[in-house]
Amino acid sequence: MKTFKWFISQVEELGGISLLGYKCLRYGTPFRGKLWLKQIERVGIDSLPVIVLSSAFIGMVFILQTFYALRKFGAESMVGVSLALAMVRELGPVFTGVMLAARAGAAMAAELGSMRVTEQIDAMEAMAINPISYLIVPRILALTLVSPILTSISDFIGVVAGYAIGVWVLEVNPGAFVGNIEKYVDFSDIYYGLIKSCVFGALVGLICCYKGYSVKGGAEGVGRATTESVVFSLVMILITDYILTALMF
Amino acid sequence: MIEIRELHKTLGGKEVLKGVNLSIYRGCTTVILGRSGAGKSVLLKHIIGLILPDEGSIIIDGKDITKMSRKELLGIRKKFGMLFQESALFDSLSVFENVAFPLWEHTKLLEEEIEKVVRDKLYQVGLEESDWNKYPSELSGGMKKRVALARALVLDPEIVLCDEPTSGLDPITAFTIEELILELQRNLSKTFVVITHDLKTALAIGDRIALLEEGKIEMEGRVEEVLKSGHPLIEAYLKREVLR
Numbered sequence: 001m002k003t004f005k006w007f008i009s010q011v012e013e014l015g016g017i018s019l020l021g022y023k024c025l026r027y028g029t030p031f032r033g034k035l036w037l038k039q040i041e042r043v044g045i046d047s048l049p050v051i052v053l054s055s056a057f058i059g060m061v062f063i064l065q066t067f068y069a070l071r072k073f074g075a076e077s078m079v080g081v082s083l084a085l086a087m088v089r090e091l092g093p094v095f096t097g098v099m100l101a102a103r104a105g106a107a108m109a110a111e112l113g114s115m116r117v118t119e120q121i122d123a124m125e126a127m128a129i130n131p132i133s134y135l136i137v138p139r140i141l142a143l144t145l146v147s148p149i150l151t152s153i154s155d156f157i158g159v160v161a162g163y164a165i166g167v168w169v170l171e172v173n174p175g176a177f178v179g180n181i182e183k184y185v186d187f188s189d190i191y192y193g194l195i196k197s198c199v200f201g202a203l204v205g206l207i208c209c210y211k212g213y214s215v216k217g218g219a220e221g222v223g224r225a226t227t228e229s230v231v232f233s234l235v236m237i238l239i240t241d242y243i244l245t246a247l248m249f
Numbered sequence: 250m251i252e253i254r255e256l257h258k259t260l261g262g263k264e265v266l267k268g269v270n271l272s273i274y275r276g277c278t279t280v281i282l283g284r285s286g287a288g289k290s291v292l293l294k295h296i297i298g299l300i301l302p303d304e305g306s307i308i309i310d311g312k313d314i315t316k317m318s319r320k321e322l323l324g325i326r327k328k329f330g331m332l333f334q335e336s337a338l339f340d341s342l343s344v345f346e347n348v349a350f351p352l353w354e355h356t357k358l359l360e361e362e363i364e365k366v367v368r369d370k371l372y373q374v375g376l377e378e379s380d381w382n383k384y385p386s387e388l389s390g391g392m393k394k395r396v397a398l399a400r401a402l403v404l405d406p407e408i409v410l411c412d413e414p415t416s417g418l419d420p421i422t423a424f425t426i427e428e429l430i431l432e433l434q435r436n437l438s439k440t441f442v443v444i445t446h447d448l449k450t451a452l453a454i455g456d457r458i459a460l461l462e463e464g465k466i467e468m469e470g471r472v473e474e475v476l477k478s479g480h481p482l483i484e485a486y487l488k489r490e491v492l493r
Contacts, residue, residue, distance in 0.1 A: 027319070114340075123337035126297050127351050127404075128326035 013210075013232065020136065020210045027130055028137040035134065039142035043104040044150065051099050051150050052157050058091055059083060059158030060165045067170050079170075080177035081184045083162040084155075088185065088193040089249065092155040094241055096147060097200030101233035105208035108139050109229035112212025113222035121213070136213065140205030147201025148194040155193070192248045199240060204233045250275040250440060251296060251408070256305035258291060265291045266302070267464035278434050278441040280455035282448065282486075287461045289444040290334065293412050296442065297329050298322045327355065330401030332411040336393035338385040338400070344371070345381040348399045355404060370399040374429060391422035398429065402437075409433075411443040415450050427453045448486040452476075 067079050112135060115121050124131045159181070166172040211229035215221045251273035258266040265288040273279045273296075283289045294300040295307060298314050306313045314325055338347050348367045352358055358366070371381060374395040385393060394414060401409055414430060415423035431454050434441050445451055451458050452472060459469040460482060468480055475483060 118335060118340075119333045119337035120339055122294070122299055123331070123333055123339075125299055126326060126329065126331040126333075126410075127354065128323045129351075129354050130323065 016214060017206050017210045020132075020213065021206055023132050024137050024140060024206075027132045029133060032133065032138055035138040036141055039138045040146055043100070043139075043142045044146040046107075047100055047103045047146070047150060048153070050103055051096055051154050054095060054099060055087075055092070055154040055157040056161035058095060059087065059160070059162035062086060062091070062158070063162040063166045063170065067166065067172070076170075076172055077176035078180060079166055079172055080159075080163065081180040083166075084159050084181040084185050085189060087155045087158040087162075088190045090193075090241070090245075092151045092158060093147075093193050093197035093200060094237060096151040096154045096197055097204060097237045098234060100143060100147060100150070100201060101204045101208065101230050101237070104143065105204045105233055106226050106230050108205070109208040109212035110222060110226045112136075112209060113215035113225045116213060116215045117218050117222060131213075136209045139209055140202060143201040143205035144198055145201070147197045147204075151194060151197035155190070195248070196241065196244050199244065200237050203236050203240060207233045207236060250310065251442075252306075252308040253292075253296070254306045254308070256292070256295060256307070257303045258288075258295065258300065259303055260291065265464055266295070266305075269305070269461070269464070269466055271459050271466050271469060273440065273442055274457070275440050276438050277456035278430075278443060278454055279457045279459060280451040281442065281444040281459045281461050282451045283444070283446060283461035285446055288464045289446075289461055290412055292461065293331075293410055293442065293444050297326060297331060297410060327404065328407045330404065330406035330409045332394070332397050332401045332409070332414055334412040334416060336385070336390075336397040338388075338393055338396055340385055343382050343384055344376065344388070344396050347385070347396055348403050351400065351404050366403060367399075370403050371396075373402070373433070374399045375425075389422075390418050391426065394418070394422075394426055395429070398426075398433075402433065406439070408440045408442065411441065413445055414443060415445065415447060423447075423450070424453075430454050448483075448489075 062083050063079060066082050067076060070076050070079055070082070112121075115135070121131050121135070124134065163174075163177060166177055167174045208229040211225040211232070215225045217224075253269055253271040253273075256266050256269040257264070269288075269292060271281075281289050281292060291300060295302055298307075298317070302315055306315050308314075309325060309328070312325070314322060317325065339350065342350060345367055348370055349363050352363045352366060356363075376392065376395050376399070380388070380392065385396070388396065398411075398414075401411075411430065415426050418426065427450055430441065430443070433439070434454070441454070443450070443454060455472055457469065457471055458475040460467040460475065460480065462482055467482065468475060468478055470478070476487070
């Protein structure tokens with residue numbers, strides 16, 4: 001019974017998120033460029049340091065792990081290409097999505113939730129201002145646009161950091177490291193990864209805005225919504241990642 | 250001007266409004282008086298279309314807002330200004346920006362013209378210039394109410410809705426806010442709908458009183474009529490005031 005109730009509540013959540021997506025498409029205008037740019041700045045600039053740092057360490061750890069595995073088969077020269085493929089196809093988009101959910105998404109859910117419980121959203125509606133176009137659409141658009149940009153940076157940093165460890169510490173041949181990347185990484189690997197990251201950005205935006213926008217209760221409700229927004233975003237990123245990977249590659 | 254007919258609403262399994270009937274007249278202050286949990290705030294939010302009823306109608310200037318499209322509803326909301334119980338000022342905007350916000354959104358006024366209107370409204374509610382650049386978190390409860398009132402009036406609405414304008418304020422600040430509403434009502438001749446649980450506030454600012462009890466309007470009339478009605482709840486309120 002408990003599992004059934006949980007299942008129903010999750011379906012309800014998905015319904016609510018889809019409905020918010022529909023409302024964004026239907027009532028998303030007028031287009032508010034200034035607010036959009038403000039959100040891009042907040043999401044992009046604020047998330048950049050944590051994404052750069054985490055991508056660098058992901059690249060370095062990945063090289064360490066794959067180097068010892070590939071050395072057993074005498075394929076150390078393939079370490080660079082395995083890193084590059086993993087970064088552009090999977091690690092870059094997924095980790096950027098995760099970081100965006102944890103950094104920007106949580107902040108959005110908390111901000112909107114706090115606006116909901118203090119009646120600021122009601123006040124906006126009472127002033128005949130559509131909160132969907134004013135609050136929600138700029139945030140979702142910002143995440144959708146910023147996500148592939150941050151993913152590109154994450155891919156680049158991950159590979160550069162991996163190169164540094166691979167070439168300078170593990171003494172992999174630099175020519176083979178770069179040459180194999182050029183040889184085996186297709187342009188489609190990169191843009192499929194970027195398409196994925198756009199989807200993850202939009203998902204994080206929708207989920208976190210929905211959770212914040214539909215907060216019930218006071219401060220406790222805001223706290224719960226913030227946590228749930230991150231957890232739900234992470235789960236949805238992983239599920240969507242599997243579906244997109246199966247379809248794209 | 251506003252006709253509420255047979256309004257029913259159930260929230261969270263509890264029937265909050267059980268067939269509310271009420272007429273709100275143009276140019277006067279109608280106070281909806283009731284105990285906590287009587288459904289006052291829910292009723293007020295129905296009037297501006299923030300909550301839709303399960304049954305019943307709300308007719309504003311001959312049009313039923315419960316049957317309006319979202320676009321029409323946004324249009325009708327421009328007739329209203331609303332003062333929220335907790336002021337509901339935007340945290341991220343300063344006092345000045347909070348009051349200017351509706352003008353930025355709904356008018357094509359130049360920045361200098363907006364500045365002039367905002368200045369006038371802030372002076373009207375008695376806010377010192379030194380407070381204009383402060384953020385809501387830096388303001389006292391009374392100051393927040395003043396800013397919220399200025400924001401509610403900035404578009405020069407026909408109807409002003411006030412949700413518990415004096416709750417949570419000390420008696421002196423509450424008196425100042427009552428005086429302010431009274432003065433604005435006299436000077437601007439607007440229609441005010443005020444909800445409160447405080448008979449003193451109701452008597453101070455109301456032309457008419459509607460008594461809301463357990464989701465229904467128990468009685469409604471001019472202040473003197475309500476006071477003389479002998480209704481047990483009014484008697485209880487009066488007794489409490491005497492005891493004070």
